[in-house]
Amino acid sequence: MRDQADIEQLSAGAWTKRCYFAGRALMDATLRPYDLGSTQWYVLWHLANNGPSVQRDLGRALELERATLSGIISTLVRKDLVEQTSSGEDQRQRLLTLSAAGEALWRQLPDLSFIHEAAFGGIDEAELATTIRVLQSATERLQKLLRKD
Amino acid sequence: MRDQADIEQLSAGAWTKRCYFAGRALMDATLRPYDLGSTQWYVLWHLANNGPSVQRDLGRALELERATLSGIISTLVRKDLVEQTSSGEDQRQRLLTLSAAGEALWRQLPDLSFIHEAAFGGIDEAELATTIRVLQSATERLQKLLRKD
DNA sequence: TGACATTCGTTCGCTACCTTGCGATTATCG
DNA sequence: CGATAATCGCAAGGTAGCGAACGAATGTCA
Numbered sequence: 001m002r003d004q005a006d007i008e009q010l011s012a013g014a015w016t017k018r019c020y021f022a023g024r025a026l027m028d029a030t031l032r033p034y035d036l037g038s039t040q041w042y043v044l045w046h047l048a049n050n051g052p053s054v055q056r057d058l059g060r061a062l063e064l065e066r067a068t069l070s071g072i073i074s075t076l077v078r079k080d081l082v083e084q085t086s087s088g089e090d091q092r093q094r095l096l097t098l099s100a101a102g103e104a105l106w107r108q109l110p111d112l113s114f115i116h117e118a119a120f121g122g123i124d125e126a127e128l129a130t131t132i133r134v135l136q137s138a139t140e141r142l143q144k145l146l147r148k149d
Numbered sequence: 150m151r152d153q154a155d156i157e158q159l160s161a162g163a164w165t166k167r168c169y170f171a172g173r174a175l176m177d178a179t180l181r182p183y184d185l186g187s188t189q190w191y192v193l194w195h196l197a198n199n200g201p202s203v204q205r206d207l208g209r210a211l212e213l214e215r216a217t218l219s220g221i222i223s224t225l226v227r228k229d230l231v232e233q234t235s236s237g238e239d240q241r242q243r244l245l246t247l248s249a250a251g252e253a254l255w256r257q258l259p260d261l262s263f264i265h266e267a268a269f270g271g272i273d274e275a276e277l278a279t280t281i282r283v284l285q286s287a288t289e290r291l292q293k294l295l296r297k298d
Numbered sequence: 299t300g301a302c303a304t305t306c307g308t309t310c311g312c313t314a315c316c317t318t319g320c321g322a323t324t325a326t327c328g
Numbered sequence: 329c330g331a332t333a334a335t336c337g338c339a340a341g342g343t344a345g346c347g348a349a350c351g352a353a354t355g356t357c358a
Contacts (some may be wrong), residue, residue, distance in 0.1 A: 013211065015284035015286060019284045019285075020166050021315090022287075022339075023291055029295065034211075048230060056307085063167075066307060066308085067307090067345090070307060071309095071343090071344075071345095072343090075313070082193075090354075092307070093353095115217050116162050116289050119161075120283070120287055128161055130280065130283075131279065132160075132161050134277065134280040135167075137272070138168050138172075140267055145164050146171065148336090151312095204337070214315075217315055218312075219339085221313090222337095239335090239336080241336040242323095242337085243325050243336085243337070266307050
């Protein structure tokens, strides 16, 4: 969030933001032909790899608020990619399952790991480890401040 | 985007996302009492520090699409914080200026630099520099891929 | 058991990001 | 000069995030 002149002097926070958006944009662009958003992809990914899941657990795994996930799920249900049934035991919970169409779509989706490879492939292991450590520490410190309020 | 069990093994990309959202959440929480969103704050910040600006230039400085900025500005105009006039010269352009109310609000807003300080303060200079370099490189590589399409 | 608290999913209203497509204006070049 | 191209802002429609408030279901405890 600076003028382009001093692009070299951006802060760590600014680069974090730019990097996140660049990755997100590439993911969105890759998924657009399949009419899928990035978070919709994460839901399919989780269901495809972990099997049926209760909505609450999925929300925790993907770190999404209930309200956010509720909208995503209803979109996926409308597209017939996911089935949402009430899960016997606890009548408040909803069980999510990939539909046949959802499984079929999942099989034809491209592998997105090229994005992470493009971003961080070939970077020195130690530098990558440092980056992860710094970002993890920053995240934890910010979350601690958030909880204080 | 993993289960909580293996939170320690998140990738660099995942930590970038988490860190960005944590900072954004803290910013939003701090600005909420003033009924300002984070991007609205960036607009006020730019106008307060760089003086009146043409909408096109502001969009480039903040890296926002024209359509996105258009909505933000109309919100700020509705709140009487920003004035949008047609800038004599080029009749397509709009000149943005902080209103009196906007300047008054800006003066009473808290300093947000504590967020960056909380996240990255006290971290070893060399490690911070490495982090910035890795994120910058990843961003540029992703953007190059994006332009290819 | 019955009152109260908690959890789960939804809806509503908001911010903020995108693409597409439009009209108006301005720049360019044959 | 005039046709064409480029630029600027806006509107519409979609995705994705949030908080607040609500009903239904479930837990808890006096």
